[in-house]
Amino acid sequence: MNVDYLSMMVILPILASIFLLILTSRLNPAARAKFDAPVRMAAFIISLAMFAVATLMFLGQIGDVGWNDIAFNTFEFQESYVWIEQLGITWTVGVDGLSFPMVWLTTLLMPITIIATWNEKAGATYFPLMLMLGGALIGVFVALDMFMFYVFWELTLIPMFFMILKWGGKDRKYAAQKFFIYTFTASVIMLLGLLTMYFLMDTQTFNMQEMVVQASGANASGVWLGLEVQKVLFIMLMLGFLVKLPAAPFHTWLPDAHVQAPTGGSMMLAGVMLKMGAYGMFRLPISLFPHALEEFQFIIMMIGLVSLVWGAIVCLGQTNLKKMVAYSSVSHMGVILLGIASMQPLGWAAALFMMFAHGIISPMLFAVCGAFKHHYHSMEIGAMRGMAKHSPWLATSMMFGWMASLGLPLLAGFVAELMLMVAYWYAYGWWIIFPGLVLAITAAYYLWSMQRTIFEGGEATQPPESLHGEPVPDIDNSEKIAMLLLAAFTILFGIMPWIFLDMMDMWTRSAMAFLGLGGA
Amino acid sequence: MSTENDFDMDMIETLGPEFTVFVGLLLIMVVPNLGNGTFRIPGTPIRLPWFLGGTRFKAVASPRLPGLLAVLTMALALFQVVWYLLDATPADGQDIMAGGVFIFKVNMFSRIFEAIFFAALLLAAIASLDRLPIGSQKSDDIDVLFNNRRQADFYILMLTSALGMSVVALAQDMFVLFVGLELASFSTYILVAFHKESRAGSEGGAKYFIVGSVASAVGLYGLSMLYLWAGSLQFHELAAHWEAQGATSLSMMALGFVLVGFAFKISAAPFHFAAPDAYSGANSPVAGVLATASKAMGMLGLMRVLLIITVPEATADGSAIWIGLLGILAAVTMTWGNIAALGSENPKRMLAYSSVAHAGYMLAALTAIGAWNWGLVDNAGVAMDVVVAALLFHMFVLVFFKLGAFLVLGVLEMEGGASRLSSLAGLGKREPLLAVAMFLFMISLAGVPPMAGFLSKLLVIMGIVEVATGTGSLSSIGDAHWVWWLALLMVINSAISMFYYLRIGVVMYFHEPEEGRKGPLASGASIRIAIALCAIGTVAFGLVGGELIDLCRDAAESLR
Incomplete structure (x- = not known):
């Protein structure tokens, strides 16, 4: 039997979420609270099932795919249905070495996020939103139709908007609107770029695969659509993705959104949603406009460098733990841009692996922040001292997460950073001083924050004032499980990065060769 | 014919x-006036029943x-x-x-x-059906x-x-x-x-x-x-x-x-x-x-x-003579409408300004039609059809989400006015389904997929871009017809409009209701049915708008 697993993974969670939301919508709050546990269980089971399907796909139990041989612009599990015939819009799904790690990551993070926020209030609404977010994110990654891609791109905003708005912190209204408006503004400009491109094509199609074939055919002999046009379209498309990534100077929505978002929202936001930006860059502007990419190579490098340095320096000045982690995300996303701008297969693979590794490590950081907030009712770095004594679990998790994030060898982040450094050195030589410097700054802010929260104080430590004399708790079991899982995967991909790195490597090398770029 | x-x-x-x-x-x-009224033949005592006036029959006396x-x-x-x-x-x-x-x-x-x-x-x-314009009187009356x-x-x-x-x-x-x-x-x-x-x-x-x-x-x-x-x-x-x-x-x-x-x-x-x-x-x-x-x-x-x-063959470049004027009108209208809507505290005024902005989008599409001969001489009629069809589609689906938004305000009016943004406060808690419908209308107005408003805006922009890119080979974007910049202005305006549409959502879900407006709203089955129809239309035509697009294209073709 031929089952379209990818479409199911998109549609089922969204339908389930709508069903669950409608189911409880007419109830009064007290009656709805009774549904929290069953709804959570339903969401958890669905997300586990999705994770199982994605894993079985990877292991070859579903379909028999040689994941490490997927060349650029070929897709597995490809299915296509007519959607709006009149406009030539189809529902086309498929995965390749670029998108499959992201799909798998999304399905991994969904159950983990649900575990980490097991006791989130108003769960009957929260967990369905989580499902909707997961379905929409997978939709973005598997969409091979431009229209479908855009629909899911925007659809991810809605559950996240409500998550920030309903479960967020004090300034959540501001943060949620800023988040929505930044992304929406960038994406409508991207949409105009996409449509302009559509009408300039020889054979108008929304299908990304056909677009790439068409573009590369023209790019091989000349410049598809002309260099001037290609540059403008490249900028319009990149703008949408750079804001999502986010890169300086469009990054200011991210700290606000993260600080205000609930733990689960932050985990998904940092883990997967930011990667949509990087994914989109590879999928559309880079695949379609290699000539424009070469033109803008240096500018992209500069944007990446500024994000990297700026993010790190701002981190140094933060007293809010979550804000610090958020800026460190900006910094890490800068690494992805550096990888792209290196124009080396190695650099691109580093960018892809950074997307993946950061997708596992940053949820851990935000889970730590969430636990911190949850148990100490404060996010100030100075609020808790001597955590190692009061809350050994949290202290250990925090230490692990921080170490992973600053790139300790044998953990996933290190692999990406090492690859990047090598590629960057090949491409830009002594410019490597800047990212190198940033590594030192990163170590500084992480170590400093750890020193102030985990160790300082020692025997004489008083419980933080924000607890008002209550006993100091350690983290819940559910939080412990989530941290353990994330830590396990961080180590797994640190020791055995080739699990996904091989297919990423195949993708980048074939892409570079296909596009006629770089060292290939 | x-x-x-x-x-x-x-x-x-x-x-x-x-x-x-x-x-x-x-x-x-006639019908509500039917009664046992009689007509007296002048000068005689004979009364002929003529069924108008008098005491109204029970069957027709219903105020509904x-x-x-x-x-x-x-x-x-x-x-x-x-x-x-x-x-x-x-x-x-x-x-x-x-x-x-x-x-x-x-x-x-x-x-x-x-x-x-x-x-x-x-x-x-x-x-x-449930209510007549009754000012601020309470629903009991x-x-x-x-x-x-x-x-x-x-x-x-x-x-x-x-x-x-x-x-x-x-x-x-x-x-x-x-x-x-x-x-x-x-x-x-x-x-x-x-x-x-x-x-x-x-x-x-x-x-x-x-x-x-x-x-x-x-x-x-x-x-x-x-x-x-x-x-x-x-x-x-x-x-x-x-x-x-x-x-x-x-x-x-x-x-x-x-x-x-x-x-x-x-x-x-x-x-x-x-x-x-x-x-x-x-x-x-x-x-x-x-x-x-x-x-x-x-x-x-x-x-x-x-x-x-x-x-429109009136000018040398094959575009209509009014295109410049209409283009300026479109640009001014959409921008003015959106900026004015940003500052309005009355949701009805906000919707009014948003409808000014939508008028601007439609005018932009009309402007594009004026440029239809630009670079597309052999294909003029088809390009025009595309834009006209987009306009028709836009106006058709606008009925659902624009009217729907007004109807939600109508429910609030039954309770005693909807002239302040704060009258919407807490709607998410008081009436979750109504609030969801309103939110759908808002994001549809803003043009967020997968709502009908997105598809209609997409069609309009597609129409404009199709005309602007002409025969499809440009050496730079500057070579596109200037209506392309109207499309750009339109997407920027969409982004601006997001501010005030989202604000409605925020107020509905996250502001405490006003004093005295706590519980569920006054019932009003028929207005709710109308809102439900609007919400269904908003989502359905966004997901599967193909048939309607076909219809609009046929209609556009019949204009020629």
Whole structure:
């Protein structure tokens, strides 16, 4: 039997979420609270099932795919249905070495996020939103139709908007609107770029695969659509993705959104949603406009460098733990841009692996922040001292997460950073001083924050004032499980990065060769 | 193409929906007055029963009767129109002549506009069943007010405006079109002021009437000049004359004046000043009709004048002579509307300004049609069809989410006013489904997928970009026709509009309700049904809009 697993993974969670939301919508709050546990269980089971399907796909139990041989612009599990015939819009799904790690990551993070926020209030609404977010994110990654891609791109905003708005912190209204408006503004400009491109094509199609074939055919002999046009379209498309990534100077929505978002929202936001930006860059502007990419190579490098340095320096000045982690995300996303701008297969693979590794490590950081907030009712770095004594679990998790994030060898982040450094050195030589410097700054802010929260104080430590004399708790079991899982995967991909790195490597090398770029 | 000259049974068949409305109108006037009244033959004691007046029969005394009649009438008329649309082909068309003059033409293009009008009026009529414009009175008094004779007046005016709009849709003569326009306009002037107990109602109505009359007068003056220029007001003769003579100073001036008249109807800047007052003074279903059906009527007039009469080979580069003017009007309208909406605290005014902004988007699409010959000479008609179809689709789905948004405010009005943003506060807790519907309408207005508003905006932008990119080989974006920049302005405006649409969502879900507005809202089954229909339409046409797009394309084709 031929089952379209990818479409199911998109549609089922969204339908389930709508069903669950409608189911409880007419109830009064007290009656709805009774549904929290069953709804959570339903969401958890669905997300586990999705994770199982994605894993079985990877292991070859579903379909028999040689994941490490997927060349650029070929897709597995490809299915296509007519959607709006009149406009030539189809529902086309498929995965390749670029998108499959992201799909798998999304399905991994969904159950983990649900575990980490097991006791989130108003769960009957929260967990369905989580499902909707997961379905929409997978939709973005598997969409091979431009229209479908855009629909899911925007659809991810809605559950996240409500998550920030309903479960967020004090300034959540501001943060949620800023988040929505930044992304929406960038994406409508991207949409105009996409449509302009559509009408300039020889054979108008929304299908990304056909677009790439068409573009590369023209790019091989000349410049598809002309260099001037290609540059403008490249900028319009990149703008949408750079804001999502986010890169300086469009990054200011991210700290606000993260600080205000609930733990689960932050985990998904940092883990997967930011990667949509990087994914989109590879999928559309880079695949379609290699000539424009070469033109803008240096500018992209500069944007990446500024994000990297700026993010790190701002981190140094933060007293809010979550804000610090958020800026460190900006910094890490800068690494992805550096990888792209290196124009080396190695650099691109580093960018892809950074997307993946950061997708596992940053949820851990935000889970730590969430636990911190949850148990100490404060996010100030100075609020808790001597955590190692009061809350050994949290202290250990925090230490692990921080170490992973600053790139300790044998953990996933290190692999990406090492690859990047090598590629960057090949491409830009002594410019490597800047990212190198940033590594030192990163170590500084992480170590400093750890020193102030985990160790300082020692025997004489008083419980933080924000607890008002209550006993100091350690983290819940559910939080412990989530941290353990994330830590396990961080180590797994640190020791055995080739699990996904091989297919990423195949993708980048074939892409570079296909596009006629770089060292290939 | 058949031509009919005299009023006979065939014509009743051709003009079926219009006769339905007409009969419904008569019924609403007569049926509620049926009673045991008698007529005394003068000079004798003999009384003959003639069934009007006296004590009304029980069956017709129900205060809900006029409303039900109106709903049935509109539903039947809409059914007939849709029936026609599903059956017809673009080549179909029946002319109705009187004395050698073309009066009406029934084809897909006019019928799809009637579908828009009737759908909007039907939804508004359904929504009004539960309540009449009762000012700020509490819902307990509804029964008292139902006995008010104004009940019948309200629905009579709705049906006369439906009739007027149909005439505009069918008209083949500027004068006939103008008569229809005025019939519809006068009905809406009164409907706006129907809220006469409140100051806002009378003020809005008066302003709307005064500004509207001035605009009509200017338009009429333009018509007289057109007549002076061409010696006829028939569309086909005007078009022929334009083709023969091109633009002269007289015809240009006439055109300008006529445009003003229609620009007021679609509330394009700078003729939009009365709109926010009118919308906020009128009760919500009526405001919704103004923002959808009445606006579509204005667009229809503009399309007739700009696309039928002034054929666009008038300038050297093959674009229409009015394209520059219309482009500026579009840019100003969408930007002004959005910026004004940002600062308005009254949700109805906000929706009014958002409808100004939507008028700007539609004008941008019209501007693109004016450039249709640009680079696409062999393919002119098709490019025009694409944009016209996008416009039709946009106006059609706008009925659902624009009117729906007004109806949600209408539910709040039943409770005691919806003139402050804070009246929406806490709706998410009080009425989750209503709040979800409102949120869907808002993001649809903003153009977020997968709502119908996204698809319609996508179609409009696609139409503009298709025209702007011409034959498809540009050496730079600067070589595209300048209407491309209107598309850019449009997407930027969409982003700006996000601010105020989202704010509604934030207020609904995350502000505490106002004092005294805690529990669930007053019931109102019919308005909720109307809102549900709107919400279903908003989502359904966004997900599977293909059939409607086909229909709109056929209708656009029949315009040529």
